[in-house]
Amino acid sequence: MATQMPPLIDVFTVPSRPVVRPPVPPPPPGGFTWAPTTATLISGERDAVLVDTLVTVDDANALADWVEAKGKRVIAIYVTHSHGDHYLGAPTLLARFPGARLVATETVAGEITAQLAGPEVEAYWAPMFDGRIALNQVAPEVLDGNVIDLEGHELRAVQVGQSDGEHSTYLHVPDASAVVTGDIAYNGVHMHLGFTDHAKRLAWIETLRDVAALGATTVIAAHQKPGSLNGPQCIDESIQYIEDFDRLHTDDIPIDKFIAEMLALHGDRLNITTLYHVTYMLSGEYPGYF
Numbered sequence: 001m002a003t004q005m006p007p008l009i010d011v012f013t014v015p016s017r018p019v020v021r022p023p024v025p026p027p028p029p030g031g032f033t034w035a036p037t038t039a040t041l042i043s044g045e046r047d048a049v050l051v052d053t054l055v056t057v058d059d060a061n062a063l064a065d066w067v068e069a070k071g072k073r074v075i076a077i078y079v080t081h082s083h084g085d086h087y088l089g090a091p092t093l094l095a096r097f098p099g100a101r102l103v104a105t106e107t108v109a110g111e112i113t114a115q116l117a118g119p120e121v122e123a124y125w126a127p128m129f130d131g132r133i134a135l136n137q138v139a140p141e142v143l144d145g146n147v148i149d150l151e152g153h154e155l156r157a158v159q160v161g162q163s164d165g166e167h168s169t170y171l172h173v174p175d176a177s178a179v180v181t182g183d184i185a186y187n188g189v190h191m192h193l194g195f196t197d198h199a200k201r202l203a204w205i206e207t208l209r210d211v212a213a214l215g216a217t218t219v220i221a222a223h224q225k226p227g228s229l230n231g232p233q234c235i236d237e238s239i240q241y242i243e244d245f246d247r248l249h250t251d252d253i254p255i256d257k258f259i260a261e262m263l264a265l266h267g268d269r270l271n272i273t274t275l276y277h278v279t280y281m282l283s284g285e286y287p288g289y290f
Contacts, residue, residue, distance in 0.1 A: 004152065005045070006153070006175045006176045006177075007042050007043060007150060007153050007173055007175060007176045007178075008041075008042070008043040008044075008176075009040065009043075009173070009176055009178050009218055009220070009230075010040070010041045010043065010070070011038050011039075011040050011041075011220055011230060012038060012039045012040075012041070012062075012063050012066050012067075013036055013037070013038045013224065013226050014036060014038075014054060014063075015036050016033040016034060016036050016270060016271055017033060017034055018031055018032065018033055018034075019032050019033060019034045019129060019273075020032070020128050020129075020130060021273075025276050025277060025279070025280035026276070027273075027276070028273055028275075028276045029272070030272075032273045033271055033272075033273050034055075034085070034128075034129075034271070034273070035189045035190070035223040035273075035274060036189060036223060036225065036226055036271070037052075037054055037055070037059075037223055038052070038220065038221070038222055038223070038224055039053065039054055040052070040180045040220050041066075041067055041070060041072075042150060042171075042173055042176070042178075042180075043070060043072050044072075044150050044151035044153060045151060046072065046151065047073050047074075047150060047151055048067070048070065048072035048073065048074050048075070048150070049074070049075060049076045049077075049078060049148055049150055049155055050063075050067060050074055050076070050078070050093065050097075050100070051077075051078050051171055052078075052079060052080055052180075052182065052222060053077060053079065053086060053089030053090045053092075053093055054085065054089040055084060055086075055088045055089055055125070055133065056089070056132040056133060057089070057092050057132050057133070058132055059089060060089030060090075060092035060093050060134075061092055061096070063089065064092065064093055064096040064097070067096075067097075068096070073099065074093075074097040074100040075099065075100060075148075075150070076100055076101045076102075076103055076148050077090065077093055077094070077097070077100050077101070077102045078103055078104065078148065078155070078171055079102070079103070079104040079108060079109075079112070079140050080104075080108070080168065080170065080171065080181075080182030080183070081108055081111075081163075081165060081167065081168040081169060081182050081183060082112045082115060082165070082167070083164075083165065083183065084115075084120070084121070084125045086182065086183075086222065087104075087112055087137075088125060088133055088134065088137065089134070090102050090137070090138060091134040091136045091137060091138060094138065102138060102139075102140045102141060103140050103141050103142070103143040103148070104140035104141075104142070104157075105142070105143060105146055105157050105159050106142045107159060107167045108167065108168075109139060109140045109141065109142050109143075111167065112139045112140060116137050116139055121133060121135065121137055122135065143157055146158070146159070148171075153173065153175045153176075154174065155171055155172070156171070156172040156173075156174070157169050157170075157171055157172075158170050158172055160184065160207045160210065160211075161203055162196070162200050162203035162204045162207055163183055163184040163204055164183045164191065164192040164193065164195065164196075164204075165183070166195075168182055168207075169182060170182060170184055172214060172216070176218065177217045177218060178216055178217070178218035178220070179211060179214055179216040179218070179219055179220070180220045181211060181219060181220060181221055182222045183221075183222050183223065184204075184207055184208065184211060184221075184238075185208060185211065185219060185221045185234045185235050185238045186221050186223050186224070186234065186237075186238050186241070187221035187223070187224035187225060187228045187230070187237070188224055188225030188228050188237075188268070188269055188270060189223040189224060189225060189271050189274070190241075190266065190269045190270070190272060190273075190278075191245070191274070192274050192278060193242065193245055193278050193282075194277060194281035195281075198246060201242050201245065201246045202246075204242055205239050205242055208235050208238055208239050208242075209239070211235060212232060212235045212236075216232065217231065217232065218230050218231065219231060219232045219235060221238075225269070225270050241266060241269075244265050248261050248262060249282065255279050255280065255283055258279055259279055262275055263275070
């Protein structure tokens with residue numbers, strides 16, 4: 001009897017690009033940019049599952065072209081969490097793959113449904129990306145049992161606590177020794193800690209340690225430097241970033257000094273915009289929004 005092959009894992013990355021932001025906080029050198037963002041294709045012999053959707057119509061179409069070239073039938077599009085850059089490409093992808101189900105855990109699906117009932121897409125996301133956001137948005141279905149079956153392989157959606165938001169998930173693919181982390185781990189990109197305090201940062205570190213305990217050899221971050229190794233090292237590096245941030249960010253440290261000290265330790269990471277954005281959010285000078 002032939003041995004079943006493990007699923008294949010492929011990653012599509014769109015690079016950083018300029019975005020339109022309010023005048024506060026002040027822009028970093030080079031202006032405001034959005035972090036490079038990934039989508040992941042998990043493929044069996046015939047079928048595939050796509051994880052996350054990217055944000056603009058253009059990016060989602062480029063992702064769809066890339067997926068079509070793989071020659072697989074997309075049966076599901078899984079959304080890891082409720083930040084817009086992970087689900088706003090869904091209408092474009094569903095038009096390209098009409099047989100696919102858009103799915104998420106109950107918590108994530110509920111958060112996205114609530115967001116889509118408000119003004120956030122038109123008021124925040126569309127202006128920031130110069131109107132290149134699909135406006136015919138749709139919320140994910142709730143994934144029954146938090147498991148997607150891909151030709152006999154279980155893809156397990158796991159709800160976690162703190163990451164760069166209070167509710168997030170990862171998708172574990174045991175047969176491929178892989179985990180797609182969404183925004184739980186970052187890889188070579190500044191991390192969004194704007195919605196954290198000391199306790200939440202410690203909780204995020206515990207979330208990362210729980211992911212590390214899976215022992216996956218392939219670890220895919222939703223925001224990563226193009227060409228990065230998709231390995232477990234990004235978990236340790238994310239923990240180190242949070243620990244450095246937590247140690248340096250005191251109530252009385254000037255904004256400029258804090259940014260300079262973080263860049264001295266992590267200046268090789270992409271998207272300084274995130275560090276500026278987060279620092280001003282935590283200072284109380286900018287309300288922030290995601």
